[in-house]
Amino acid sequence: MIISIVNEKGGSGKSTLAINLATKFHCDGNDIILVDADPQRSIEHFLNFRDENLDLPFNSVSKLGETLAKEIKNLQEKYKIIIIDTGGRDSKEMRQALIVSDIVIVPIIPSGLDISVFEKMVGIIAEAKIINENLIPLIIISKASPNPFLEKKINDLKEYLNNKDIEDFVVSKNILFEREAFKNAIFEGKGIVEIENSKAKDDFLKFFVELDDIIKNKGIL
Template sequence: MIIIVGSNKGGSGKTTTATNLAVALTSKGSEVVLVDADPQRSAARWHQDREEAGHKPSITLLEKRDNISQSIRTLDEKFDYVIVDVAGRNSREMITGAAVADMIIAPHQASQLDLDTLAELQEQTIRIRDLNPELKVLIYHAMASTNPSVKETERKEFLEYVSQFAEFQPLESISFYRKAYKDVIPLGQSVMEYGNEQAINEINALINEVFE
């Protein structure tokens, strides 16, 4: 299965989502490859830190650029899951990857700047489905507020906005804004290994909803 983790907005939690999925699925016994297709190389640097620290399980990471469709097709024959971290814009890697992918997981914050990019993503999805009609596009509410006085309203407004786009399926799973997600990146770790039970439950909920 090929999973593109991407959107047209930077800073929405794409690398965080991709690396946590890679560790969680590998820990469950799946054969996983994490593909860094972003010129900023955030996932690659995370992987280097992980390797140097000797964290287990080991994660397979490859870097690919430009037209990645054939590369990830080939990887799909060897691995259970191919998780592709793409740049936060309308990149060649995102378009060519999505043309052969099973799904896009698109993390978005509940901010107008993030949600405004959904119109562009819908246009891309319509064009890509001419080549890949079975592509699923799952909108993942990331970095959600933990403030009890606003989180229900924020979630309601997020779902109302996403509902305007017929091409997308909003996920029930949510990742909240937690310091643990930031703390683990320079350590080369996942929240699954960090002991934050709330964050662990969020990643498990995402896996259960999307893959199980």
């Protein structure tokens, strides 16, 4: 199974989500590798934060360039699950990831600018589905403010996503709120599932259960 995490807009929480998904799958006993296809090498920086006395939370490799899709195919011979973290721009790495993936997760922040960029992402994913017909696009509201006074922004985005006619796109019922626990975990080199109970951990696990249901219902894994 190949899951890519994409958004042309930077700062949407792609790397944080990739790290936490990879850690969770690894903790569940899966053979997994996280492919860092982001020139900023966010995954490498994350792993450098991890205590040297702790085992790595997942296998990882950095892959950039026009051979990404071919190299991902080679990795499938060894790993049951591959997660691809892409950069915050329209790149050859992002487009190649879409071609080889089973699921593409698009995290989107409740803001006007992110919504305008998302419109373009819909087009890019639609193009990828011409080649990769079975690709499942999954949209998740990410880095949403937990401040109740800003709840309208979240509700407006929910309404926009649910009312927009986006064929074959799945809109997550869950939300990943911007919580300090996510940031603290990253700076400890840990996935959110490796820390004490928190609202951030609860948010993530609810989304993971939803993702797992999609995987099982579609017979992907």
